[in-house]
Amino acid sequence: MVGIVVVSHSARLAEGVVELAREMGGDVPLIAAGGLEPPAEGEPAPLGTDAARVMAAVEQADDGSGSGVLVLMDLGSAVLSAEMAIELLAPETPVRLVPAPLVEGAVAAAVASQAGMDLDAVAAEALGGLAGKQAHLADPDAPPADASAPADASAPANASAPADASAPANASAPGDAPAPADAP
Template identity: 45%
Template sequence: MTAPLVGVVLVSHSAQVASAVADLAAGLTGGGGDVPVAPAGGGPDGGLGTSSDLIVAAARAVDRGAGVAVLADLGSAVLTVKALLADDELPSGARLVDAPFLEGAVAAVVTASSGADLDAVAAAAADAYTYRKT
């Protein structure tokens, strides 16, 4: 039996953005493990915004006991995740990762697919801040 993989939750103000980034990141694993990644995008009414309920459900869905890396796109998404963590509403081992949303998500999911632990997944996502395009 293989060790459980770190789960990744992508919190965006847009359901479409969260889903697209999750699909892209999962598609770039290069045949790695089946990383549990879940989008948590949009408000409770399906429009733009953030939903505590969607975030909690996504985190629980990807929790396999190895930790959950949570990446958020903008201010209120970050604040919502911080509040959920402070209130112990996310699974034990869940962590908000300070990383750029798209590049960090790809780095997190690809690193998790290799079986890396939560510290390595978080570090890879955070390192995406250093990616240069010129």
């Protein structure tokens, strides 16, 4: 059975997505990898991502059958942490990072894994997770969307631009844990 890891900057968000997906996916291995290590027992986990935490979650989600593990991530630096985790894993563990919507993708992936689909099919289902919502909310009379135009005409033209365009593309967000120094 394909395992699923949900990576989020927020431990509570990752746990909530896993809870929802588990309701639909039954006994599918679903593991949350969210937030950073709490500073003290009973304290909430600070926001951020940690490659070592993601790696441990992937290892936990892998049932050893060779089916593999699907990883869903919330924001940019979560992708970087997941990529670093994959580099640290044993190469025989099949892992797929997918740019799917976090909630819908996790639910669709859990259902697909529960149905016995392989890693490629589970990834495809996760990627198609928004299709039902998009179809339901589609306005047949609306003109086709222009990807280069802002969604809201009152929004500034650069509303989708990064806050700091001079920042390197691989910069991590504040609160992200550094990569483990003892990588193999």
